[in-house]
Amino acid sequence: MQMPDRLDDLYRDIILDHYRRPRKQGLLPAPDLQSTGFNPFCGDQVVLTISLDADGRISETGFEGEGCSISQASASMLASHLGGQTIEEAEALVQTFKGVMQGDELTEEEEDALGDIVALQGVREFPIRIKCALLGWTTLQDAIADYRKTQGG
Numbered sequence: 001m002q003m004p005d006r007l008d009d010l011y012r013d014i015i016l017d018h019y020r021r022p023r024k025q026g027l028l029p030a031p032d033l034q035s036t037g038f039n040p041f042c043g044d045q046v047v048l049t050i051s052l053d054a055d056g057r058i059s060e061t062g063f064e065g066e067g068c069s070i071s072q073a074s075a076s077m078l079a080s081h082l083g084g085q086t087i088e089e090a091e092a093l094v095q096t097f098k099g100v101m102q103g104d105e106l107t108e109e110e111e112d113a114l115g116d117i118v119a120l121q122g123v124r125e126f127p128i129r130i131k132c133a134l135l136g137w138t139t140l141q142d143a144i145a146d147y148r149k150t151q152g153g
């Protein structure tokens with residue numbers, strides 16, 4: 001288990017729970033958005049699939065991956081958090097999370113928006129693990145960029 005030792009116990013438990021019992025596991029058969037992300041520094045991989053409903057909101061997500069506990073737990077948290085969001089809201093969430101990894105202090109609003117995902121903020125104490133935590137999120141960004149291209153945007 002490649003898990004930093006000094007992460008706060010509560011955060012550790014949340015992250016390990018997502019690692020051991022990943023949510024939203026398995027790829028969707030006909031997703032509207034999909035992308036594959038790879039973190040060569042650690043060997044982590046994530047494939048993310050997303051379906052949209054008629055209003056353009058995220059209706060379902062599914063992911064598969066392999067790699068360290070931080071990368072897979074982060075992808076699980078992200079995938080389980082996206083339901084009901086618009087693409088723009090999902091992008092805003094990515095920006096907030098990237099800010100967290102860069103050491104930004106969260107407003108109460110942002111903390112509420114992230115929910116359990118705040119458990120990952122302890123990872124920023126371990127710079128080598130930040131790319132692991134970000135993998136699912138950068139994969140989501142790539143998926144959105146590809147989707148926009150196919151929409152002619």
Ligand code: ZN
Binds near residue numbers: 132
């Ligand atoms: Zn990793």
